[in-house]
Amino acid sequence: MIIEAHGLRKTFHAKRGRGKTEEVEAVRGIDLEVQKGEIFAALGPNGAGKTTTVRMLATFIAPTAGTARVAGFDVVKEAAKVRENIGYVSQAGGVDENNPGIDQLLLAGRIAGLSKKQALARADELLAAFSLTEIARRPARTLSGGQKRRFSIALGLVTAPPLVFLDEPTTGLDPQNRANLWDEVRALRDRGTSVLLTTHYLDEADALCDRLVIIDHGTVVAEGTPSSLKKEVAGDVVTLKLKGVDEAAEVLRAQSYVKEVRTEEGLLRAYLDDGEHGLPHLLRVLEERDLTLESISLDRATLDDVFLRHTGRSLRDAA
Amino acid sequence: MIRQTSLFLGYELRFLLRNPVWPLFGIMQPVLYLLFFAPLLGRTTASGSMPEVLAMFTPGSMMMIALFGSLFAGFGMINETRNGVLERLAVSPAWPPAIILGRVAKDMLVLVIQAILVMGVAMLMGLRIGLPAFLIMLLLMAVTGLFAASLSYGLALAIKDENGVSQLVQFFAMPLTLIAGLFLPVSLGPDWLQTLARFNPLYYGVEAGRSLFRGDLGDSTIPIAFALLIGLALITMVWSMRSLRRLAS
Ligand SMILES: Nc1ncnc2c1ncn2[C@@H]1O[C@H](COP(=O)(O)OP(=O)(O)OP(=O)(O)O)[C@@H](O)[C@H]1O
Ligand SMILES: [Mg+2]
Numbered sequence: 365m366i367i368e369a370h371g372l373r374k375t376f377h378a379k380r381g382r383g384k385t386e387e388v389e390a391v392r393g394i395d396l397e398v399q400k401g402e403i404f405a406a407l408g409p410n411g412a413g414k415t416t417t418v419r420m421l422a423t424f425i426a427p428t429a430g431t432a433r434v435a436g437f438d439v440v441k442e443a444a445k446v447r448e449n450i451g452y453v454s455q456a457g458g459v460d461e462n463n464p465g466i467d468q469l470l471l472a473g474r475i476a477g478l479s480k481k482q483a484l485a486r487a488d489e490l491l492a493a494f495s496l497t498e499i500a501r502r503p504a505r506t507l508s509g510g511q512k513r514r515f516s517i518a519l520g521l522v523t524a525p526p527l528v529f530l531d532e533p534t535t536g537l538d539p540q541n542r543a544n545l546w547d548e549v550r551a552l553r554d555r556g557t558s559v560l561l562t563t564h565y566l567d568e569a570d571a572l573c574d575r576l577v578i579i580d581h582g583t584v585v586a587e588g589t590p591s592s593l594k595k596e597v598a599g600d601v602v603t604l605k606l607k608g609v610d611e612a613a614e615v616l617r618a619q620s621y622v623k624e625v626r627t628e629e630g631l632l633r634a635y636l637d638d639g640e641h642g643l644p645h646l647l648r649v650l651e652e653r654d655l656t657l658e659s660i661s662l663d664r665a666t667l668d669d670v671f672l673r674h675t676g677r678s679l680r681d682a683a
Numbered sequence: 684m685i686r687q688t689s690l691f692l693g694y695e696l697r698f699l700l701r702n703p704v705w706p707l708f709g710i711m712q713p714v715l716y717l718l719f720f721a722p723l724l725g726r727t728t729a730s731g732s733m734p735e736v737l738a739m740f741t742p743g744s745m746m747m748i749a750l751f752g753s754l755f756a757g758f759g760m761i762n763e764t765r766n767g768v769l770e771r772l773a774v775s776p777a778w779p780p781a782i783i784l785g786r787v788a789k790d791m792l793v794l795v796i797q798a799i800l801v802m803g804v805a806m807l808m809g810l811r812i813g814l815p816a817f818l819i820m821l822l823l824m825a826v827t828g829l830f831a832a833s834l835s836y837g838l839a840l841a842i843k844d845e846n847g848v849s850q851l852v853q854f855f856a857m858p859l860t861l862i863a864g865l866f867l868p869v870s871l872g873p874d875w876l877q878t879l880a881r882f883n884p885l886y887y888g889v890e891a892g893r894s895l896f897r898g899d900l901g902d903s904t905i906p907i908a909f910a911l912l913i914g915l916a917l918i919t920m921v922w923s924m925r926s927l928r929r930l931a932s
Contacts (some may be wrong), residue, residue, distance in 0.1 A: 422774045425931040444776075452774045458768030462759075463698055471694045475687060519771065629748040 366527050366558045367398035367421060371430035381557065390416040392582035393430065398560055398575075400526075403553050405569040406562045408579035409679055415455055417579070418529050421560070422452040435527055438499050448476075451520035453683040455531040455562075461505035464497060466492025468504070472522040483522075487495045492517040493542035495549065509536045517545070521552075528552065530561040533569060543654055546572050566667040578671055585674040590667065597669045602646060604632045607659040612655050620648060626672065631654065633672075635665065691785020697767070699789065707825060709752040710797045713744035714804050721808070725865060737810040741802065742892025743865040745884060748797050750860060753831035754852050756790045757839030757923075763814050764843045769930055780924050787832045787920070791842050794828035816895040819905070823895070826909060827888055830916040842928035855897040863889050883909050 372395075376388040388559050391413040398404040407416045419425045421434055423443040432439045459515040460468055465489060472481040473483030491497040491511060504512060511530035513536055520528055531551070536543045552559055563569055569591045578586040578593075586593055606612060609632050613625045616634050621642045636642040639662045650657065673681040699706070703870045721740045725731040728739055772782050780916050798821060802810070812820075837921050862869070862876070863885035880886040887908035894902035 419770075421932060422906050424770055424774050447774055447775050450774070452771065454770045455768040456765065456770065458767030458771030461766070463694070467694060467697060471690060472775065474690050475775060475781075477776065515769070518914070523776070 365397055365433075366400045367396055367404075367428065367434050367560065369396040369421065369432035370673055371395065372427050372469035374413075374420060374474065375428045382416065385485075387524050390582055391420070391427075394577075394579070394582070396421075396432075396577065396584075396586055397486065400558055401556050402574040403549060403559045403561070403572055405573035405576035406560070406579050407564070407566070407569045407576055408412060408562070410565065412579045413582040414579055415531055416530050416582075418452075418560065418562060422450055422529050423447060424452075429520040432470050437663040444678060448523075450677075451528040452524060453517050453528070453530050453533060453569060455535075457512060459504045459512050460502060464501045465507075465518070466500040466502055467489070468519060469500075469522055472519050476523040476524075486522055489558060490521060506591075510541050513537060514541070514545075517548075524674075525557070527558045527560070529619045530559060532564070534563065534564055534565070542568075543609070547630075552622065564679075566671075570667055572578070578667070578674065580671075580675050584672055593615060593667060593670045594665050597665045597673050598635035598637045599665055600642075601663050601665050601669055602634045602636060602639060602643060603661045604634070604650075605630060605648075605660070606632065606655055607658075611653065612650060614652055615649055616646065619646065621645060624673075628678075635669070640670075659662055684778050684781065687781035688784045689787065691777075691781050692788045694835055694862045695789035695897065696792075697784055699793070705839055706752075706793050706797060710800050712751060713747050713801050716744045716866075717741065717748070717804055721821065722724055724867070725785075727871065728898075732809050733809045734835075737805050737808060738867070739803070739868065739893055740810070740897035741805040741810060742820070742861075742896055743889050745798050745801050745820075745892065746827065746863065746889050747860070749794055749802065749824070749831045750856050750865075750885070752797065753790050753794055753828050755831040755849075755868065756786070757835035757837070758845065758848065760786070760836055760839045760846060761843055765928060769877050769927065779927060783833070783920070783927060784922055785830060786836065790832035791825050791828040794831075795825050798824040799912060800853050806898060810896070812896050813898060815900060819900070820892060820895050823888065823891055823908060826912040826916060830912050830919060832885070833916055834925050835917040837923035837926060840930065859883055859885050862886065867890060868893070870902060884908075884915055887911055899930055 372391055373393055373395050376390055377385045378388050380386045380578050394417055405445060406417065408414050420427045421432055421447050423439050426440055434446045436443040439446055441632070469487035469490060470483045473486050478486060485552040493502050494517065496514055496518065497509060499507060504515065506513070517530065517533060534545055537545060548560055548563070573590065577584045604612065608629060609627050612632055613627050613647050616622050619634055622634050623637060626633045641664055642668065668679045705822060717740070721736055724736045724740060728735045773779065802817065856870050862880050862883045864880060869880045869886065887904055890904040891908035894904055
């Protein structure tokens with residue numbers, strides 16, 4: 365186990381002006397277990413508490429309550445040991461705008477104990493891996509958002525740590541670079557590195573991680589592999605747009621092949637194990653009741669449906 | 684620890700070497716004062732000769748670079764509290780004090796170089812001082828820089844807001860300048876002003892400088908200034924390191 369957290373909590377006391385403070389319960393009791401060598405994702409909407417959780421695990425902030433061991437060391441009592449074993453790429457990136465990326469890579473290597481020669485070799489390696497060699501000597505403020513993001517990830521990998529935290533690593537990347545980064549993260553796993561990443565994107569968690577937790581309002585609402593989570597909800601979703609949603613829901617709930625029905629503002633979602641075969645039946649029943657459809661679609665269930673099931677909200681709306 | 688501090692110092696110096704003009708702007712203000720204000724001060728000294736005026740005025744103008752330069756050193760760090768640079772360094776294997784010590788060392792160095800240039804200009808204008816006085820003055824500037832820069836980093840890390848820090852620094856800089864007798868010795872003023880000045884660490888710095896430039900190396904203001912500035916530097920240094928640890932809240 366590379367990460368083991370029990371009952372992590374963080375309450376902030378945010379200033380609200382005129383001396384008043386407001387209590388913000390950012391994380392309200394999170395348990396996490398990440399195995400060595402796996403890619404683990406924390407999926408959740410804005411403000412769910414992902415960054416706060418990662419910051420506690422990376423020793424940037426101390427938990428209000430609970431304990432966590434990272435790479436075998438306690439995050440509070442043995443923070444220095446934890447720091448020797450992790451790479452941390454914050455959501456903000458942490459690239460110094462005024463200096464060239466190469467200088468920052470070299471400094472990061474040297475403060476971790478590398479010699480000048482080793483630091484230079486490691487920097488060259490990372491620059492090549494992230495196609496940054498050409499722009500390594502430009503002040504970082506002249507780089508594009510995506511280039512900066514790649515530098516920030518390279519900075520987190522300088523020490524070749526056994527565990528890397530990536531807080532929203534693909535935000536702001538174009539599809540090409542996003543795919544490249546996914547490959548890079550998978551390559552990390554192939555080399556035995558464990559990765560904890562956070563994301564808002566369902567497809568990212570789905571495509572990339574071995575296991576994930578879904579976080580909402582500071583707690584874990586679901587945990588498992590992407591496929592086991594999706595199995596919780598039926599395999600296919602039929603989304604219907606029509607008038608008389610409530611009546612249609614009632615009718616469909618009575619059908620044996622429909623596992624579950626959810627409605628929201630003129631939309632109806634019916635969960636079916638076998639969409640291709642269930643759909644014709646479903647259409648016939650609606651027609652018998654004279655319920656006319658405006659539109660219909662059949663999709664595979666996604667992690668969004670898992671989120672919806674656990675929170676009653678869609679992840680797309682939750683933010 | 685020394686290795687870590689020098690690594691951060693090296694990083695800062697490389698930046699400085701790429702952009703060497705900015706610190707030169709910093710000495711424009713004291714040099715202009717030397718050129719255009721010092722000549723007006725002929726009647727404030729006993730003999731009224733230029734070397735004597737310069738011995739009185741130069742230390743004050745040097746303290747001015749510390750006040751209006753080093754006190755703003757922390758400004759660049761405010762952005763780094765938000766863009767993740769300090770967050771990254773805080774959880775890196777770096778020895779945390781080195782993050783601040785490296786920068787403070789750079790600011791000290793900049794201030795000492797600026798001080799040499801200002802003294803050079805004053806000497807061209809006729810100032811005469813001995814080598815020991817010159818070297819002790821540089822040391823005095825170094826500890827002033829140590830204090831001013833760590834105060835600045837402390838403010839930056841505690842307040843984390845450009846507006847707040849610049850207002851606060853401006854707010855303190857002006858009265859401290861006047862009450863230290865930066866331009867004219869407070870001994871020319873009334874008793875209440877002289878009493879007030881004794882609560883201003885900068886006053887001792889300026890007075891120590893004047894004693895040095897007069898060649899009066901045994902004057903009591905010199906050890907007092909060193910003790911005071913080093914003491915204050917240590918306090919503000921500890922404070923800024925604490926603020927760095929509490930960055931997230
Ligand atoms: N330093 C702080 N002071 C006060 N409140 C905070 C602080 N940091 C975070 N919060 C609050 O804690 C909650 C969780 O924030 P957090 O940054 O962990 O969310 P997140 O899941 O990372 O969101 P996002 O996807 O937007 O990055 C939010 O309501 C936020 O306002
Ligand atoms: Mg976040």
